[in-house]
Amino acid sequence: MAAVTSNQEKAGPSICGYHFQWLALLAKSLLELARQAKKLGEDDPRRIINSLKAGLSIILVSLFYYVEPLYSSFGVNTTSAVMTAVVIFEFSVGATLGKGVNKMLATLGAGALGLGVHRLATLSGKTGEPVVIDLFVFAIAAMATFARIFPRLKAKCDYGLMIFILTFSLVSVSSYREENIQKMALERLLTITVGCFITILVNICICPVWIGEDLHNLVALNIEKLGIFLQGFGGEYFEMYEEGLPSKDRSFLQGYKSVFNTQSREENMANLARWEPGHGRFRFRHPWEQYLTIGSLTRQCAIKIDVLNNYIDRQIQPSLEIPSQVKEHCTMISLECGKALKELSSSIRMMIRAETTLLHIGNSKIAAENLKSLFISGLWKEADPLERAPATAVASLLLEVIQCTERISNAVQELASLAGFQNMESSRSLEQQQESNQRIYSINLQNHEITIGE
Amino acid sequence: MAAVTSNQEKAGPSICGYHFQWLALLAKSLLELARQAKKLGEDDPRRIINSLKAGLSIILVSLFYYVEPLYSSFGVNTTSAVMTAVVIFEFSVGATLGKGVNKMLATLGAGALGLGVHRLATLSGKTGEPVVIDLFVFAIAAMATFARIFPRLKAKCDYGLMIFILTFSLVSVSSYREENIQKMALERLLTITVGCFITILVNICICPVWIGEDLHNLVALNIEKLGIFLQGFGGEYFEMYEEGLPSKDRSFLQGYKSVFNTQSREENMANLARWEPGHGRFRFRHPWEQYLTIGSLTRQCAIKIDVLNNYIDRQIQPSLEIPSQVKEHCTMISLECGKALKELSSSIRMMIRAETTLLHIGNSKIAAENLKSLFISGLWKEADPLERAPATAVASLLLEVIQCTERISNAVQELASLAGFQNMESSRSLEQQQESNQRIYSINLQNHEITIGE
Numbered sequence: 001m002a003a004v005t006s007n008q009e010k011a012g013p014s015i016c017g018y019h020f021q022w023l024a025l026l027a028k029s030l031l032e033l034a035r036q037a038k039k040l041g042e043d044d045p046r047r048i049i050n051s052l053k054a055g056l057s058i059i060l061v062s063l064f065y066y067v068e069p070l071y072s073s074f075g076v077n078t079t080s081a082v083m084t085a086v087v088i089f090e091f092s093v094g095a096t097l098g099k100g101v102n103k104m105l106a107t108l109g110a111g112a113l114g115l116g117v118h119r120l121a122t123l124s125g126k127t128g129e130p131v132v133i134d135l136f137v138f139a140i141a142a143m144a145t146f147a148r149i150f151p152r153l154k155a156k157c158d159y160g161l162m163i164f165i166l167t168f169s170l171v172s173v174s175s176y177r178e179e180n181i182q183k184m185a186l187e188r189l190l191t192i193t194v195g196c197f198i199t200i201l202v203n204i205c206i207c208p209v210w211i212g213e214d215l216h217n218l219v220a221l222n223i224e225k226l227g228i229f230l231q232g233f234g235g236e237y238f239e240m241y242e243e244g245l246p247s248k249d250r251s252f253l254q255g256y257k258s259v260f261n262t263q264s265r266e267e268n269m270a271n272l273a274r275w276e277p278g279h280g281r282f283r284f285r286h287p288w289e290q291y292l293t294i295g296s297l298t299r300q301c302a303i304k305i306d307v308l309n310n311y312i313d314r315q316i317q318p319s320l321e322i323p324s325q326v327k328e329h330c331t332m333i334s335l336e337c338g339k340a341l342k343e344l345s346s347s348i349r350m351m352i353r354a355e356t357t358l359l360h361i362g363n364s365k366i367a368a369e370n371l372k373s374l375f376i377s378g379l380w381k382e383a384d385p386l387e388r389a390p391a392t393a394v395a396s397l398l399l400e401v402i403q404c405t406e407r408i409s410n411a412v413q414e415l416a417s418l419a420g421f422q423n424m425e426s427s428r429s430l431e432q433q434q435e436s437n438q439r440i441y442s443i444n445l446q447n448h449e450i451t452i453g454e
Numbered sequence: 455m456a457a458v459t460s461n462q463e464k465a466g467p468s469i470c471g472y473h474f475q476w477l478a479l480l481a482k483s484l485l486e487l488a489r490q491a492k493k494l495g496e497d498d499p500r501r502i503i504n505s506l507k508a509g510l511s512i513i514l515v516s517l518f519y520y521v522e523p524l525y526s527s528f529g530v531n532t533t534s535a536v537m538t539a540v541v542i543f544e545f546s547v548g549a550t551l552g553k554g555v556n557k558m559l560a561t562l563g564a565g566a567l568g569l570g571v572h573r574l575a576t577l578s579g580k581t582g583e584p585v586v587i588d589l590f591v592f593a594i595a596a597m598a599t600f601a602r603i604f605p606r607l608k609a610k611c612d613y614g615l616m617i618f619i620l621t622f623s624l625v626s627v628s629s630y631r632e633e634n635i636q637k638m639a640l641e642r643l644l645t646i647t648v649g650c651f652i653t654i655l656v657n658i659c660i661c662p663v664w665i666g667e668d669l670h671n672l673v674a675l676n677i678e679k680l681g682i683f684l685q686g687f688g689g690e691y692f693e694m695y696e697e698g699l700p701s702k703d704r705s706f707l708q709g710y711k712s713v714f715n716t717q718s719r720e721e722n723m724a725n726l727a728r729w730e731p732g733h734g735r736f737r738f739r740h741p742w743e744q745y746l747t748i749g750s751l752t753r754q755c756a757i758k759i760d761v762l763n764n765y766i767d768r769q770i771q772p773s774l775e776i777p778s779q780v781k782e783h784c785t786m787i788s789l790e791c792g793k794a795l796k797e798l799s800s801s802i803r804m805m806i807r808a809e810t811t812l813l814h815i816g817n818s819k820i821a822a823e824n825l826k827s828l829f830i831s832g833l834w835k836e837a838d839p840l841e842r843a844p845a846t847a848v849a850s851l852l853l854e855v856i857q858c859t860e861r862i863s864n865a866v867q868e869l870a871s872l873a874g875f876q877n878m879e880s881s882r883s884l885e886q887q888q889e890s891n892q893r894i895y896s897i898n899l900q901n902h903e904i905t906i907g908e
Contacts, residue, residue: 040603047603055596058619059588062627066584071631082627086595086620130520134513141540142509149494149501165512166540173516173536177525260753264718299714307761310854393847400764 047091049207054089057202061085061195074194077187084195089203092211094272096203100196101275102160107192110164111185113140114171118181121172133172141165155271212273212282215266216348219291222262222298223408224345225255229305230338230401234331237311237394253309259302266295281351287418294348294411301404308397326391329371333398336364337405344412353421357409364402371395501545503661508543511656515539515649528648531641538649543657546665547733548726550657554650555729556614561646564618565639567594568625572635575626587626595619609725666727666736669720670802673745676716676752677862678799679709683759684792684855688785691765691848707763713756720749735805741872748802748865755858762851780845783825787852790818791859798866807875811863818856825849 041048064070065078074081088099121132144165147153153161167188175181232253270288278284340360347354375395415421495502518524519532528535542553575586598619601607607615621642629635686707724742732738794814801808829849869875 036604037600041600047600051596051600054599054619055592058595058623059592062584062588062591062623065627066630079624079628082623083620086616086623089599130516134516137516138509138513141512142505145508145543146491146495146501146505150490162540165508166537169512169516169536169540170533173519174533176520260714261717263715303757303760306757307851393850396847397761 046207046209050091050209053202053206056206057085057089057199058082060198060202064191064194074191075187077184077191080188081191081195081198084192085199088196089199092209092214092272093204094211094269094274094276096200097277098156098272098275099159100200102157103163104189104193104196106157106160106163107167107189110167111171111189114168114175115182115185117168117172118175121175130176133176137169137172140168144168155267208279210273210276210279210282211269212276212286212288213280215269215273215288215291216282218262218266218269219295219298220345220348222259222295222302223341223348223412225259226298226301226305227338227341227345229253229256229309230334230341233305233308233338234334237308238327238331256302256305256309259299260306262295263299266292287415290411290415290418294408294415297404297408297411301401301408304397304400304404308394308401311394323374325374326371326395329367329374330395330398332367333364333371333402336360336367337398337401340364340405340409344409347421348412348415351419351421353416353423354409354412355424357412361402361406361409364405368399368402371399500661500663504545504663507656507660510660511543511653512536512539514652514656518645518648528645529641531638531645534642535645535649535652538646539653542650543653546663546668546726547658548665548723548728548730550654551731552610552726552729553613554654556611557617558643558647558650560611560614560617561621561643564621565625565643568622568629569636569639571622571626572629575629584630587630591623591626594622598622609721662733664727664730664733664736665723666730666740666742667734669723669727669742669745670736672716672720672723673749673752674799674802676713676749676756677795677802677866679713680752680755680759681792681795681799683707683710683763684788684795687759687762687792688788691762691784710756710759710763713753714760716749717753720746741869744865744869744872748862748869751858751862751865755855755862758851758854758858762848762855765848777828779828780825780849783821783828784849784852786821787818787825787856790814790821791852791855794818794859794863798863801875802866802869805873805875807870807877808863808866809878811866815856815860815863818859822853822856825853 061081061084064074064081071078084103088096088103090096090099117133117136121129121136124132144161148158148161171181171185171188174184178184229252236253270292273286273288276282276284278286337360340357343354343357343360347357375392515535515538518528518535525532538557542550542557544550544553571587571590575583575590578586598615602612602615625635625639625642628638632638683706690707724746727740727742730736730738732740791814794811797808797811797814801811829846
């Protein structure tokens with residue numbers, strides 16, 4: 001008996017402990033979740049607003065179900081408006097508009113085709129009808145599924161093709177039992193259109209997220225990251241620090257690495273941005289394609305920079321024998337290319353034509369020529385070739401970076417002329433003109449007052 | 455009059471010509487479409503089969519609508535089975551299974567929650583009911599929309615969260631007017647489950663496309679592309695062609711470029727592959743994560759190779775002064791690394807442990823040591839440093855390629871032990887054992903016959 005009690009005593013605390021452990025684990029993971037949610041919200045507060053907008057658009061659409069006169073005019077199909085609101089609501093205006101337009105057009109087209117097939121199928125009697133319908137459903141579903149792999153269709157109307165198959169199958173199959181299939185198809189089209197419009201309105205009118213603007217900023221940020229690296233590289237590698245740069249904090253040199261993984265994101269963003277109407281500084285047919293060109297040139301430059309970075313990472317510091325002139329020229333190339341890239345980045349961001357980029361590229365080219373003539377002068381012949389190898393490799397890579405910078409500069413200039421970036425002066429003179437207009441206006445106003453006063 | 459006739463005559467052919475031009479343009483673009491479709495089909499014939507499978511699964515599900523006893527047990531909700539079949543059918547088994555399981559679980563959870571909210575809302579009377587329902591719909595839709603941005607949830611159950619919002623909104627909102635909401639929710643769950651099962655069965659049973667196998671082959675192919683480049687590079691750069699390699703066809707050196715753009719595709723494939731059941735050589739919990747590690751190391755190596763390729767592209771051929779020993783060692787490093795990578799690739803493809811990879815890497819390391827001591831010996835001191843720069847850069851890059859190859863080799867070996875790749879010998883001995891078993895079996899059979907004969 002005593003043994004049993006002691007066994008129970010032993011078991012008691014251990015089960016309690018087990019439960020306690022389990023609860024503690026649950027509380028810990030809930031806390032972790034909350035912490036993560038807070039971080040995600042802080043990283044991009046638009047996400048929180050977006051969630052509230054999604055809830056709001058569903059509620060607005062659901063009013064059609066609750067309010068009597070609206071409900072009776074749309075019928076049971078009102079639920080498909082709710083489904084539409086859930087499915088097409090996306091983070092950005094471009095994605096929501098793209099899905100909405102796809103959904104409406106596909107529903108219209110597939111509904112009409114479904115009605116046509118129904119008319120054809122009724123000719124073959126009640127027994128033959130499902131066979132004819134299924135033959136058409138099979139053929140059209142198979143063809144539309146195949147169409148979804150065409151690269152151009154996949155990028156622009158993958159969702160529309162799916163909705164096309166869905167609506168066509170639904171209308172065709174339902175037509176077998178539904179008495180008034182035309183009324184049903186029309187009601188469906190109407191409710192979906194209403195659902196789309198409400199969702200798109202909520203998405204555009206309340207704190208809209210323009211994906212085109214995000215693409216614009218992403219491309220500018222990527223170029224800036226390369227610029228930051230290059231401005232720091234020379235000093236870091238040859239230990240000739242410019243004033244103001246921290247000597248051992250190398251984290252600023254790692255920013256460029258994220259540039260490698262943005263290609264598919266950029267392509268997706270450019271596809272969606274085409275749907276967006278003109279807004280702010282962007283007109284309807286903004287040259288989004290050109291951002292992809294700039295992005296791909298940026299990644300090519302990032303590859304060179306990654307190799308340069310290896311020379312810092314692996315601590316292959318050149319020996320002290322490197323002539324100070326070589327150091328100077330290399331640092332100059334890196335610094336000037338960095339300045340050029342940073343100016344290009346802010347030129348994109350502010351949509352103003354870059355002015356001193358060509359000057360910076362010119363400076364780096366002069367440094368490159370000086371570097372080449374230094375090498376030709378045989379200044380370095382007595383040094384150990386192996387010790388010299390990393391430094392010559394770095395020099396040769398820097399020459400390639402100049403080419404990359406020039407290519408990015410050309411692409412940004414093309415963007416500037418396609419998108420009509422303003423000149424720094426013209427933007428200044430515009431400001432001045434506005435100011436002087438303001439002055440003339442206020443003078444006129446005074447005159448007018450004087451006239452009235454008289 | 456004559457003038458009018460001549461005008462008509464003039465107008466006649468030009469309108470005809472316009473129509474004719476238009477028709478010709480249409481015919482041309484249709485032909486172009488057919489040509490493109492043929493090419494897409496030939497590139498991957500599985501796409502054609504996939505389209506037919508999609509049509510078939512919709513037809514099979516539609517039978518539930520046509521056949522009387524099935525229809526009466528499922529009711530009007532049968533159309534949602536058709537919608538399910540359209541929406542969850544995807545190219546690969548992993549994607550279809552993932553969507554199907556997400557859809558079924560989300561419908562179950564959201565339906566149950568919707569019924570609970572309905573019960574709660576009825577407590578507040580007919581006027582208060584829609585307000586209570588909408589409060590819940592708003593809160594839950596907003597929370598679920600926010601949850602979709604958590605990276606882990608986004609990768610695994612983004613679709614499930616959308617279906618959760620959809621079903622919950624649908625059940626909650628419908629409960630305001632629907633008399634028997636429990637029956638409706640249950641029927642919906644049932645039809646969706648039936649739709650999912652039929653679609654998944656069609657997808658798995660008829661020519662299944664396993665996305666895990668595609669990932670496996672993609673990773674192996676990418677490594678092979680690097681191997682092909684490295685095997686050809688030495689000969690191409692130093693113009694010391696091995697026997698059998700074509701001298702001026704450099705297209706084989708460009709294959710590696712596609713390696714850069716596969717990261718997001720690989721990640722997506724690994725996410726979907728986790729849903730797939732064991733099949734062929736892959737068991738259920740195959741280490742798909744490890745393929746991502748190998749893929750990322752492959753891309754790091756491709757960056758070095760891209761820089762090497764620049765030296766071929768830009769025709770920076772080294773002058774003839776390069777000592778033949780340097781050429782030999784560089785070519786040896788490149789060739790041996792290429793062989794190692796190609797062996798690793800076929801080791802993955804055949805799921806057999808690589809045997810001679812370490813030997814090849816060892817050879818390239820010996821060549822690297824020889825190259826280093828050549829440089830130290832000062833063999834090259836009298837040459838012009840600028841002419842030497844490209845060659846020293848190439849040599850230095852090749853040393854980095856050895857490190858990359860070794861890292862890939864380690865990652866593949868880890869994959870081999872995680873996934874239980876067989877040894878070449880054990881696989882051979884297994885074959886031999888099977889052969890000898892066969893022999894013993896036939897001898898036994900002969901003995902048996904003899905016994906019977908006796």
